[in-house]
Amino acid sequence: xxxxxxxxxxxxxxxxxDRLMAPGVRDLIEGMANWRLxxxxxxxxxRQRYRRSALGPFWITIxxxxxxxxxxxxxxxxxxxxxxxxxxxxxxxxxxxxxxAGTTTEACGHFIENAGIIRQIxxxxxxxxxxxxxxxxxxxxxxxxxxVPIAAxxxxxxxxxxxxxxxxxxLVVLNQIWLSIVIGVIATRFRDTAQLVATAIQISMFVTPxxxxxxxxxxxxxxxxxxxxxxxxxxxxxxxxxxxxEPLSWMVVAAMCxxxxxxxxxxxxxxxxxLVYWL
Amino acid sequence: xxxxxxxxxxxxxxxxxxxxxxLKTTLxxxxxxxxxxxxxxxxxxxLSNVSLDIRDGERVGLIGRNGAGKTTLxxxxxxxxxxxxxRVRVVGRVAPMFDLSLGMSPDATGLxxxxxxxxxxxxxxxxxxxxxDDIIEFTELGDYLEIPVRTxxxxxxxxxxxxxxxxxxxxILLLDExxxxxxxxxxxxxxxxxxxMVGHAQILVVSSHSDLIIRDLCxxxxxxxxxxxxxxxxxxxxxxxxKASV
Numbered sequence: 324x325x326x327x328x329x330x331x332x333x334x335x336x337x338x339x340x341d342r343l344m345a346p347g348v349r350d351l352i353e354g355m356a357n358w359r360l361x362x363x364x365x366x367x368x369x370r371q372r373y374r375r376s377a378l379g380p381f382w383i384t385i386x387x388x389x390x391x392x393x394x395x396x397x398x399x400x401x402x403x404x405x406x407x408x409x410x411x412x413x414x415x416x417x418x419x420x421x422x423x424a425g426t427t428t429e430a431c432g433h434f435i436e437n438a439g440i441i442r443q444i445x446x447x448x449x450x451x452x453x454x455x456x457x458x459x460x461x462x463x464x465x466x467x468x469x470x471v472p473i474a475a476x477x478x479x480x481x482x483x484x485x486x487x488x489x490x491x492x493x494l495v496v497l498n499q500i501w502l503s504i505v506i507g508v509i510a511t512r513f514r515d516t517a518q519l520v521a522t523a524i525q526i527s528m529f530v531t532p533x534x535x536x537x538x539x540x541x542x543x544x545x546x547x548x549x550x551x552x553x554x555x556x557x558x559x560x561x562x563x564x565x566x567x568x569e570p571l572s573w574m575v576v577a578a579m580c581x582x583x584x585x586x587x588x589x590x591x592x593x594x595x596x597x598l599v600y601w602l
Numbered sequence: 603x604x605x606x607x608x609x610x611x612x613x614x615x616x617x618x619x620x621x622x623x624x625l626k627t628t629l630x631x632x633x634x635x636x637x638x639x640x641x642x643x644x645x646x647x648x649l650s651n652v653s654l655d656i657r658d659g660e661r662v663g664l665i666g667r668n669g670a671g672k673t674t675l676x677x678x679x680x681x682x683x684x685x686x687x688x689r690v691r692v693v694g695r696v697a698p699m700f701d702l703s704l705g706m707s708p709d710a711t712g713l714x715x716x717x718x719x720x721x722x723x724x725x726x727x728x729x730x731x732x733x734x735d736d737i738i739e740f741t742e743l744g745d746y747l748e749i750p751v752r753t754x755x756x757x758x759x760x761x762x763x764x765x766x767x768x769x770x771x772x773x774i775l776l777l778d779e780x781x782x783x784x785x786x787x788x789x790x791x792x793x794x795x796x797x798x799m800v801g802h803a804q805i806l807v808v809s810s811h812s813d814l815i816i817r818d819l820c821x822x823x824x825x826x827x828x829x830x831x832x833x834x835x836x837x838x839x840x841x842x843x844x845k846a847s848v
Binding site for chain 1: 677681683696709
């Protein structure tokens with residue numbers, strides 16, 4: 324909050340472009356810019372969740388490790404793959420998927436969960452999205468540490484190409500932000516959305532090459548290529564395994580972001596007018 | 603120069619998933635705003651065609667029966683309820699004080715909550731740090747500030763919430779019936795604190811059922827009845843009209 328400025332002016336005036344984009348775009352920019360607030364809220368969410376638990380968020384690390392070991396060992400036999408190659412593949416896929424699935428699922432309720440604040444203080448809606456994304460990212464960091472023992476145990480190639488995981492993850496996070504905003508707005512109005520999303524995520528987990536290798540489908544690569552989740556996971560998984568993601572993956576995720584943020588701005592425009600009444 | 607300006611502003615609130623419409627309509631017609639139906643959703647006309655101008659320096663009380671639309675009006679001024687018709691224009695730094703314990707985290711300590719709630723209220727970290735000593739002294743909570751807030755009594759919570767919420771120096775102060783459960787010494791302190799905030803604010807809008815508070819804090823008043831302004835004038839005039847109707 325700064326000096327006296329026009330805080331609220333309804334209805335929005337100006338050209339069609341102004342009215343179409345203005346509140347939504349401003350919401351995105353101001354929301355993301357206020358990193359102090361959303362990082363503090365997100366961090367506090369994590370602390371709140373694990374305050375009285377002995378191991379705290381490292382329970383996340385442990386459960387992911389168990390899942391990875393079990394799936395890695397058993398499924399490598401199933402698909403006739405070498406454990407040393409397959410287990411890291413499953414691990415990186417699950418770790419990336421954990422973030423994507425988690426944020427997509429939490430996106431449904433994240434505005435509703437902030438209803439108290441929304442009804443009292445006028446803040447950009449993007450703040451609540453960033454709060455959720457930040458806490459999911461912190462959880463992700465607790466799982467991605469497993470790369471260290473896995474890389475050591477299975478002698479993964481760590482080179483300059485591995486650094487591509489940073490821009491890769493950044494693009495995935497950016498993608499999840501707009502997606503969460505759009506899903507959040509829709510799910511606040513239509514409460515069935517949560518159920519739909521949960522089902523879609525469950526199905527996606529099996530349809531996307533995470534627990535099974537891409538080589539298993541041979542000629543039907545289309546199945547993976549049309550799956551946006553596959554591309555997002557590849558951006559994170561491939562560098563960590565010592566390879567590089569295909570250019571197609573970069574292009575798909577980047578294109579999704581460009582279109583997606585437009586959708587998010589439109590969704591926020593609508594939200595500014597009606598969302599509080601849907602809570 | 604702070605100002606609040608509403609012009610033909612209306613708020614229609616949709617009620618989703620109403621099962622037995624007729625029962626609800628019958629029950630709710632006794633209290634609350636006007637009803638009408640629009641397609642499948644019930645719409646509550648919380649505010650209809652409200653026009654008013656509040657200028658810099660004015661202190662306005664908001665009175666009316668339960669369900670008249672006072673909270674809706676305040677929320678519209680706070681910028682959280684966009685009007686479904688008409689115009690709203692608010693200029694100035696607004697402090698909406700509806701739910702004082704907004705953002706409180708039960709397992710966090712008093713001091714941690716000061717930082718969280720302070721940030722939520724829009725205070726910068728430097729402002730919060732500068733205000734911490736003031737809060738410690740005002741709340742008289744002492745060592746309790748180092749332990750989780752869920753151990754506090756209701757009165758202690760009010761002290762803490764009030765102290766955090768009143769750290770700001772807003773230009774427009776909106777109060778929605780915030781009377782706490784504090785003890786006598788706290789109430790005296792709270793009154794003084796509020797008076798100081800009111801003194802600094804350029805516009806004050808208070809919603810209350812207490813004549814005393816309205817007379818004490820305001821020189822003008824609005825009587826809101828079933829979502830419309832029934833009277834807007836000096837406190838005494840409006841209070842008289844309101845009393846006459848009851």
